[in-house]
Amino acid sequence: MWRRRLGALLLRSPPSSSSPAASSCQRSRHHLLPTEEPLALNRLARLFTSQAGSDGDGGHSQKPFIAFVLGGPGSGKGTQCTKIASDFGFVHLSAGDLLRHEIASGSEKGELILDIIKQGRIVPSEITVELIRKAMEMSNANKVLIDGFPRCEENRVAFERIVGTEPDIVIFFDCPEDEMVKRLLGRNQGRVDDNIETIKKRLKVFESLNIPVVDYYSSRGKVHKINATGTADEIFEAVRRIFSSLRF
Numbered sequence: 391m392w393r394r395r396l397g398a399l400l401l402r403s404p405p406s407s408s409s410p411a412a413s414s415c416q417r418s419r420h421h422l423l424p425t426e427e428p429l430a431l432n433r434l435a436r437l438f439t440s441q442a443g444s445d446g447d448g449g450h451s452q453k454p455f456i457a458f459v460l461g462g463p464g465s466g467k468g469t470q471c472t473k474i475a476s477d478f479g480f481v482h483l484s485a486g487d488l489l490r491h492e493i494a495s496g497s498e499k500g501e502l503i504l505d506i507i508k509q510g511r512i513v514p515s516e517i518t519v520e521l522i523r524k525a526m527e528m529s530n531a532n533k534v535l536i537d538g539f540p541r542c543e544e545n546r547v548a549f550e551r552i553v554g555t556e557p558d559i560v561i562f563f564d565c566p567e568d569e570m571v572k573r574l575l576g577r578n579q580g581r582v583d584d585n586i587e588t589i590k591k592r593l594k595v596f597e598s599l600n601i602p603v604v605d606y607y608s609s610r611g612k613v614h615k616i617n618a619t620g621t622a623d624e625i626f627e628a629v630r631r632i633f634s635s636l637r638f
């Protein structure tokens with residue numbers, strides 16, 4: 391059972407050091423918020439030790455099929471994920487949406503996340519991975535799209551460590567910067583990061599931290615690169631060809 395393996399992995403995880411919260415991808419080691427590590431590890435350890443060996447929880451006994459969906463800000467990840475979810479029966483988990491939901495909850499962690507998102511930086515990996523892990527557990531899905539994750543090498547490593555698995559495929563939407571900027575400035579959804587100053591920072595972070603992750607998965611033969619120019623429907627035709635050829 392993939393969850394049981396995850397439990398074992400968690401219980402073997404070496405303790406991380408605590409440090410003041412900052413954007414973890416800008417730092418070189420794994421960091422947790424001061425109160426985060428005992429909370430996360432205890433909760434996870436409890437979950438996986440109490441459920442180990444029990445398939446009667448209604449959960450899937452097999453690892454879900456996981457597609458990471460990457461691309462620059464405004465490249466159309468969310469738009470295409472909605473279509474994939476509807477046509478191919480995937481659950482769509484957007485890392486950005488999960489973080490915004492945490493902000494909306496009014497939690498202390500949400501205040502930290504808001505501050506980082508306003509700066510176009512990357513939220514500490516353990517926070518994001520824990521939100522994704524919980525959402526995966528709750529959805530109980532066997533096909534999952536994880537949109538906007540991993541954004542940096544540390545995100546990637548934290549996912550493998552905490553969730554205990556790798557993506558089956560990685561979709562990469564390749565879009566020119568001027569097109570992404572135009573789309574973001576026209577999005578009009580009231581996002582705190584859709585202003586030209588933050589967009590410039592997000593583009594820099596994308597180039598310096600996210601592209602290396604795409605390169606990593608390319609070297610492992612997992613990346614499907616899609617030209618993200620044209621209409622959303624035209625792009626989805628290319629997406630459809632990829633998903634139609636998969637065996638989940």
Ligand SMILES: Nc1ncnc2c1ncn2[C@@H]1O[C@H](COP(=O)(O)OP(=O)(O)OP(=O)(O)O)[C@@H](O)[C@H]1O
Nearest residue numbers: 462463464465466467468469573576577620621622
């Ligand atoms: N092919 C397209 N042509 C023109 N506009 C598009 C296209 N695809 C998406 N859009 C629009 O561009 C904006 C950004 O799209 P979307 O939210 O899907 O991007 P994203 O990659 O999820 O961005 P972010 O990383 O900021 O969440 C939206 O307003 C969306 O309606």
Ligand SMILES: Nc1ccn([C@@H]2O[C@H](COP(=O)(O)O)[C@@H](O)[C@H]2O)c(=O)n1
Nearest residue numbers: 485486506507510511512513538539541
């Ligand atoms: N793995 C992630 C994903 C997102 N963020 C932060 O959220 C912002 C918005 O993300 P979108 O995918 O909705 O564009 C992003 O700019 C980051 O600040 C993150 O830290 N880690």
Ligand SMILES: [Mg+2]
Nearest residue numbers: 467468484486
């Ligand atoms: Mg999005």
